[in-house]
Amino acid sequence: MKPQSAVLDLGGGHGRYARAFADAGHTVTLFDQPAVVGLARKRHGEALRYIEGDFHEADSFGGPYDLVMLCNIVHGESAAANASLVARAARSLRSGGRLAIRDMFLDEHR
Numbered sequence: 001m002k003p004q005s006a007v008l009d010l011g012g013g014h015g016r017y018a019r020a021f022a023d024a025g026h027t028v029t030l031f032d033q034p035a036v037v038g039l040a041r042k043r044h045g046e047a048l049r050y051i052e053g054d055f056h057e058a059d060s061f062g063g064p065y066d067l068v069m070l071c072n073i074v075h076g077e078s079a080a081a082n083a084s085l086v087a088r089a090a091r092s093l094r095s096g097g098r099l100a101i102r103d104m105f106l107d108e109h110r
């Protein structure tokens with residue numbers, strides 16, 4: 001990744017992943033529900049940028065970003081919700097930007 005890239009952590013929660021990218025010199029925006037953003041803001045202050053919202057409803061997530069991360073989000077959403085989320089997230093990327101999905105899969109034994 002290029003230095004000083006613009007990164008969006010969509011559903012970024014606690015902000016630990018976002019903070020790791022910020023500490024590496026990138027400009028990182030954390031998007032989450034208002035109450036969660038409040039907690040992340042207390043923890044990370046001005047190290048991050050924040051957007052409060054509902055990722056099901058938001059038309060835009062700001063940007064353009066070089067990287068959008070969806071970490072541990074898609075497993076909890078329906079196929080239709082994921083298709084919509086990924087499409088809107090992709091629109092917030094600059095040309096050549098990347099969308100990264102990090103998630104888990106639960107088998108029948110959880």
Ligand SMILES: C[S@@+](CC[C@H](N)C(=O)[O-])C[C@H]1O[C@@H](n2cnc3c(N)ncnc32)[C@H](O)[C@@H]1O
Binds near residue numbers: 010011032055056
């Ligand atoms: C399982 S946690 C993942 C947190 C972090 N990305 C990680 O990998 O550890 C899911 C996150 O998505 C957020 N979230 C769930 N529904 C949301 C919605 N409709 N709009 C915005 N954020 C939402 C939750 O508040 C939570 O922070």
